[in-house]
Amino acid sequence: MKLYTAAFAPNPERVRMFLREKGVDDLEMVEMNIMEREHKSDDYRALSPFAQIPALELDDGRVLTESRAICRYLEGVYPEPNLFGVGYEETAFIEMWDRRVEFMFLLPLAWWIRHGHPAFTAIEKQIAELAPRGEKSFRFFAKWLDGELTSRDFVAGNRFTIADITAMASVGFARVAKWKPDADELPNLLAWRARMLARPCGQKG
Ligand SMILES: N[C@@H](CCC(=O)N[C@@H](CS)C(=O)NCC(=O)O)C(=O)O
Structure with missing residues (x-):
């Protein structure tokens, strides 16, 4: 899995916080510079159609966007500690x-x-x-x-x-x-x- 993220931006930060609480520190991270409009490239739009960060690229090539959906997926992969409810x-x-x-x-x-x-x-x-x-x-x-x-x-x-x-x-x-x-x-x-x-x-x- 590969997480597209950006410093200082709140939505990618939600996912990074989620990972820290899960104790996961070995996910591949791709740092994008929003202010330099790196996320507006055609390559990134092919992953994230609205050119938004974060995006999680799965090992089979599918891409999840929307911070909450990404966290949901990560909760399935790393169930403990539970953060979405039992x-x-x-x-x-x-x-x-x-x-x-x-x-x-x-x-x-x-x-x-x-x-x-x-x-x-x-x-x-x-x-x-x-x-x-x-x-x-x-x-x-x-x-x-x-x-x-x-x-x-x-x-x-x-x-x-x-x-x-x-x-x-x-x-x-x-x-x-x-x-x-x-x-x-x-x-x-x-x-x-x-x-x-x-x-x-x-x-x-
Ligand atoms: N609903 C999306 C919102 C994502 C979003 O707005 N991300 C911001 C960074 S916090 C972004 O990519 N901004 C770039 C832009 O608007 O050009 C989510 O939950 O992930």
Whole structure:
């Protein structure tokens, strides 16, 4: 298997965190430079039709894209520790949380950064109004998640899961917008982040 990845980008970082939590460090990695538009080449588009990273090329030549689908596949190859849930109930609740985080935290953040940060003109036809709209939704969800974390240690329940990884990838990417959880406004999110930074997912790999 070969993982196409890119430094500083949140979706490939989700997969790299997933691998670190699984203790897998021998996957072949192909590093792409997004800002130099390496992923826009015809060769890469043949693998990933929307020219997005990450992509996982399987040994038989098939290619998986979409971070969550790639992690799903890797969970099958490396089942322990379980990060997607055991049984239909836990799996459903973890999926609910992971999708909430992806669509209501990571996606608005991507709008904020991609449509607001001058460096992103390299890959985005910026629409100025989308940046503040994304920022507002991102900040709203951060506050809401902070409230949820008053009563538990992890995003989706009482153990570490894929939902924590998606949230950590978001919080990490938010540094590009000079945002991080504030001790007065988001104390629970800040404490959660400190716990995550102490885990394999929080180590730079
Ligand atoms: N839904 C996809 C999104 C992938 C995605 O947007 N990747 C970004 C990096 S985080 C990318 O490839 N950006 C390059 C571009 O938009 O030109 C996933 O979950 O993997």
